[in-house]
Amino acid sequence: MLKTTPFTDIHIALGAKMAEFAGFNMPIQYPTGINQEHMIVREGVGVFDVSHMGEFWVKGDKALDFLQYITTNDLSVIPAGKAQYTCMPNGKGGIVDDLIIYKYSTTKYLMVVNAGNIDKDWAWVNRIKDSNKDWNGLILDNASSRYGQLAVQGPKATELLQLLTDADLKSIDYYAFREWSFAGVPGVILSNTGYTGAGGFELYFPAERGIEIWNALFEVGKPFGLAPIGLGARDSLRLEKWFCLYGHDIDDTTSPLEAGLGWITKLDAKDFIDRDFLKAQKAEGVKRKLVHFECLERAIPRNGYEICDENGKTIGHVTSGIMLPNTKVGIGMGYVETAFAKKGNIIYIKIREKLISAKEV
Secondary structure, X not given: OOEOOOOHHHHHHOOOEEEEEOOEEEEEEOOOOHHHHHHHHHHOOEEEEOOOOEEEEEXXXXXXXXXXXXXXXXXXXXXXXXXXXEEEEOOOOOEEEEEEEEEEEOOEEEEEEOHHHXXXXXXXXXXXXXXXXXXXOOEEEEOHHHEEEEEEEOOOHHHHHHOOOOOOHHHOOOOXXXXXXXXXXXXXXXXXXXXXXXXXXXXXXXXXXXXXXXXXXXXXXXXXXXXXXXXXXXXXXXXHOOOOOEOOOEOOOOOOOOOOOHHHOOOOOOOOOOHHHHHHHHHHOOOEEEEEEEEOOOOOOOOOOXXXXXXXXXXXXEEEEEEOOOOOOEEEEEEEEXXXXXXXXXXXXXXXXXXXXXXXX
């Protein structure tokens, strides 16, 4: 049995193509199609059902110390009301998950984790908590099933959303948030974050109030051309912005340094899981790097395709790839041997035994 979100019946009624994703029955695209949905978000405003994401509360006097230990970024530098992108190392040089942490106070935080990793992440944080008596009094609460989440994204998103709240949305900086009344629902988390690169907010609310919020959005959204957007366009939008996707571009076998996430890996700021490993890896230099590329020939690079040098020797593999709806250029991400990881370098994607040229960008 697939899990559902508060909006599953709406997606089906709208004619969405539904498929399993992270154990949920999710809309991949609507009758408008992925390409048009992509452009709606880039040029106007669209709404994504992302209620499948996971939410863990971390509370208590040890909350900050605990999160500092299990994540790579330095959570101590952000004030209350801000959020931080980070990742959890797995003790073996890889990544348990990438996530966003919302800081309410030094004793109260919200972790938002990837849908496909909810069970794994929950087991991991409890394993770390139970392994050390110093975490006594720490409260972990898996609230994933209690929350609904919608991502309203695009250049017109803020103007539309402002019609449903008296919170001053323009005063909420990027990666900042507030809890406020929205569409008559109290205590909605209004987060200036998103996975599209198009701007907008992510809204967190009690799951049972989701339909009210959906209906209110589409009522005021008519003049803006608001449209529901599926996970297919969510993937193309994030890839156009070079945002990593867990399970493709990062996973339990990739280190944050290999994945270009050194900027969220604060080796000198604190102690954390895998710190010594990552310090040694940085000193020695990584053997492979995640690169971004654009195809110089018409082609769609896909996950798992080999990346080769000019002589056809395999030097890596593609982790994500699409053809952009607007430019019709194939783009992708993939790991290559470090010697070949350089902006402007020409590499070759092996597609059906043919080498397709691409440039690292």
